[in-house]
Amino acid sequence: MSTLYMVRHGQTLFNVLRRKQGWCDSPLTELGIEQARAAGRWVADQGLVFDHVYSSTSERCCDTCELVVPGVPYERVKCLKEWNFGKFEGVTEDLNIQVPYGDFYVQFGGEDEVEFRNRLVEGVLELMRRPGHERVLMVSHGGAMSQVPRYFGDDYKNHTDMKRLPNCAICRYEFDGDKTLSLQEVIDPAAC
Numbered sequence: 001m002s003t004l005y006m007v008r009h010g011q012t013l014f015n016v017l018r019r020k021q022g023w024c025d026s027p028l029t030e031l032g033i034e035q036a037r038a039a040g041r042w043v044a045d046q047g048l049v050f051d052h053v054y055s056s057t058s059e060r061c062c063d064t065c066e067l068v069v070p071g072v073p074y075e076r077v078k079c080l081k082e083w084n085f086g087k088f089e090g091v092t093e094d095l096n097i098q099v100p101y102g103d104f105y106v107q108f109g110g111e112d113e114v115e116f117r118n119r120l121v122e123g124v125l126e127l128m129r130r131p132g133h134e135r136v137l138m139v140s141h142g143g144a145m146s147q148v149p150r151y152f153g154d155d156y157k158n159h160t161d162m163k164r165l166p167n168c169a170i171c172r173y174e175f176d177g178d179k180t181l182s183l184q185e186v187i188d189p190a191a192c
Contacts (some may be wrong), residue, residue, distance in 0.1 A: 002175040004128060005048070005140045006148065009056075011063040011167040013044040020094040022085040022110070024144070025059050032060075035168035036067035042170070042189035043068060043137075051132055055139040056080035058145045064168065065139040074137075079123020082141035086110030108126055117147040124148065145171055147178075149183045160186040 010032030014021040028036065028159075053074035055065040058081060060066075066072050086109030088095065096103055103112040111119070120140075130138060142165050149156050156165060166188050173181040 002128060002134050002136065003179065004124070004136045004138065004173040004175055004181060005043075006145050006171045006173070007039055007064065007068060007137065008142050008145055008165050008167055008169045009058070009060040009139060011037075012060050014090070015167065020085050020088050020091050020093060020096070022082040022089055023058075024089040026061055028063050032167060033067060035166075036064040037064040037169040038192075039064075039170060040068040040070070044192055045192075047139075048135065050135050050137040052127075052130070053137045053139075054080060054127060054177075056082065056144075058082065058141070061139045061141065065137075066074075068139065068168075069137065074139075077128075079120060080115065080138055080140040080144065083113075083116045083143045084109075084111040085147075097143070108173075113147075116144075117151050117178070120144050120149040122133055124181070125179060126183070127157055129178070132143060133175075142167075142169075145169070148173070148181060150183065152181060154183055156183060156186050162186065162188065166190065176185065177183075 010028045013145045014026040055061045055074050057076045085132050086105050101113055105110050170187040172184045175181050
């Protein structure tokens with residue numbers, strides 16, 4: 001059985017400004033940099049060495065990845081990108097509708113929730129099926145990381161008392177080698 005560690009990016013300027021960021025991007029804040037370093041310390045304290053490392057193509061994820069595992073080569077992959085919110089990209093979070101969002105963003109040029117979930121999980125499974133993927137790190141986004149357990153009929157909230165995945169939260173999954181990721185635990189490195 002293989003293990004996947006998914007890490008949410010560190011806090012960004014748009015997180016602070018309460019702006020919707022899916023495919024648009026904003027830089028890590030000083031706190032976001034420290035959160036990524038805390039995740040890196042947690043990884044080091046656990047003695048984890050990854051045979052493969054992947055990041056969303058978003059700058060906030062790449063920067064986080066480089067702080068979590070400095071100097072380790074990684075591959076940027078589009079399947080780990082956040083939900084595309086279309087014309088809602090960059091607008092204030094105050095304009096959010098109540099969850100679940102479903103197909104709301106499609107009318108604004110964004111992705112349907114099921115389409116987004118399938119894109120993400122099918123991409124993650126394809127990566128995990130590659131030979132030699134025993135212990136893998138992937139850096140992605142909060143919305144994306146919430147979708148992975150949902151795909152398999154679970155919810156990260158079943159594994160933690162956190163109401164939201166904090167920046168740089170780490171979700172540890174077991175992969176059966178074929179088509180199932182089972183969430184084992186959710187870690188907040190800042191609280192460790």
